[in-house]
Amino acid sequence: VVGSALMARSINPEVLVVAVAYAALSLLWWWWPSERRPASHGELMLSPRQALATVGIDMASFAILSFVDRGFNVNTAALMALPVLMTAVLMPRFMALAVAAAATLILLGGAVIEGMLKTNLTASLTPAGLTGFGLFTVALLVSELSSRLAREQRSARGNMELARQQAQLNRLVIEEMPEGVMAIDRQGRVRTANPSARRLLSAHGQTPAAPFQLRGVPAWEPLVSAIEKAFTSPLRRDESREIQLTFDDHTRRVLRMRLKFTRGRDLQNLDDVCVMFLEDLRTVQGRIRQDKLAAMGRMSAGIAHEIRNPLAAIAQANELMAEDARTPEQQTLTAMVADNVERLKRIVDDILAVAPGARPAAPAIDLERMLKSVIDDWLRLNPDAQQASLLTVDTRGLPPRELGSVASVVFEPEHLRRVLVNLMDNALRHGSGQAGAIVVSAQVLSVSDHAPQAMVSVRSDGPVIDGDTERSLFEPFFSTRSRGTGLGLYICRELCERHGAS
Incomplete structure (x- = not known):
């Protein structure tokens, strides 16, 4: 219509009305609020309402335009290809074929009317039939290409999602x-x-x-x-x-x-x-040192097992020699051998205590009774500490037994005994020697969102540990004493960590 107006050609009023109505419907469709919302991500199909409002209006407008044409020479076949193409791309295949069929019927109807008017029906139906066949072919080809494109797009979207997830995983790992x-x-x-x-x-x-x-x-x-x-x-x-x-x-x-x-x-x-x-x-x-310590620990455990048998033989032979010792020199030598045998036994026991291996689950023990038993045994072995009242015990933080409450902890009794004895020996060795120099206390701590925990502390009034010593305090074979094995605190930490303590 615009081209005819520019070329000063006469315009059929009916064609002008159809063109203006089609333009008005297109603008109304674009302006309508429900259609101005953006489509959802990945939406490729038209809804039935959209199909009726777009494809239906297009075909109806083009059909009316072909029927009212009087010498304007509107190429209706080319116009009918537009809704067929749109349907083949955005709708299922059967809908594309249905639109191609409707367009063919419209073309055949126009050809019949034109043939009746020109009394040459065959000449009018042949181009319309060929055009209809072409519309069906276009609908099938475009629909197949559109389906393949949609599959490729879904595959690409899936691969992009996998790539996004993999990138997130890589980022988390790196972070x-x-x-x-x-x-x-x-x-x-x-x-x-x-x-x-x-x-x-x-x-x-x-x-x-x-x-x-x-x-x-x-x-x-x-x-x-x-x-x-x-x-x-x-x-x-x-x-x-x-x-x-x-x-x-x-x-x-x-x-x-x-x-x-x-x-x-x-x-x-x-x-x-x-x-x-x-x-x-x-x-x-530090990692290299830990690897070396682990290898050394495994080797030490094997050596400790091999040392036990000859050590027992040495101890037995020394007892037999002690029975025949008559002179003070002989008695001194046998006592020296016995002392060193006991020292070697303790070292072997300490190494085997932290050796790797499967162990049965630890039982739940009464913490207060266990403390009393360990402290009584320790005082019997250290009578000087008992006489000087060096040790003070504070269990006021535990639940009162009079009310039937017992503080139970999951710990192997012998392991807990070894930990407490090592700590009390260190406290005695480095304490001032005054009354009350060593304090053993126990209490139950309430931790939010966790079960109650028990805390046992052994402290003395000795000098503060310097920084260099503190950094190496729990390393194996580190000792500030010439005759110390350097395994005491290391074994304490290993036994505590084995039972979930710290």
């Missing part, structure tokens, strides 16, 4: 890694960094979240130099290196660094991004 991980480019710009890496790069707390620049910070210059060297020396790019960071407050931190590079598409050249793995050297050394 929780104790090892520092950073992605850095050639210019020293950190693109991403997990919390462990940000803590290692800061003297206190964490560095700001990535991205950030390593260049320009004096403390990070060793990192920048190592990255530049790795990019220029590809043969040594995967080796571990140790670098030292010196922060503004003059604190130092030695890190072990490893670099990994990604390859380009040709699998030959390196990308401009590398992944850096950082670990505190103290953590690495």
